[in-house]
Amino acid sequence: MEKKDSKSLLKEPVSSYGNYTYADYLTWDMEEMVELIKGKVFKKAAAAPKRIHQSLAGTLYTEFHLFLKGKKCQAYIAPFDVRLPVNSKKDDKIFTVVQPDICVVCDMEKLDDRGCIGAPDLVVEVLSPGNKQLELQNKYEVYEEAGVKEYWLMDPEGQTLLIYRLIQGHYQPTRLMTSGDTAKSLAIVGFELDLEVFFAEIN
Structure with a gap:
């Protein structure tokens, strides 16, 4: 080509x-x-992400990184290629390569020098005006099909979080969470996020 x-x-x-x-x-x-x-x-976006997008992603990545210290899982922040193969892991047979804002990988065999090949255990996408359709439709489908256990959608402007959890091959959403709620991950056991404290740090 x-x-x-x-x-x-x-x-x-x-x-x-x-x-x-x-x-x-x-x-x-x-x-x-x-x-x-x-x-x-x-x-990925029509322009560079807004400052609040970067602030939220960086702060949340730090929360995951600190929690995972000494554990078998590792957190990564974009740019970081995640290849999602279907039938083959050969480069010319992989049709989906995404860059989640944050991902957590617990199977170290999925990691190589080029990023991750296979579904991370958890991905986070931070919404912005230019990416909502991509995140809500296209990525939802590929993450579900690939077997990503948990898909977090965070809205920095609305200060909300929606978590999709993979149950019997299909995503089930939590209720929309916001300040005053505590988000708990089932994919990353023990990880909790006090949203009131978290969003107060984003400015």
């Missing part, structure tokens, strides 16, 4: 997407951060 830069890729009509693989992704000279979802190319 002819090598393409980010501008030419992102100008193509959506209908032409669907055939790109991780092998293609590795050859691209990207100016923007992009993700590959079922062979289609998506911008």
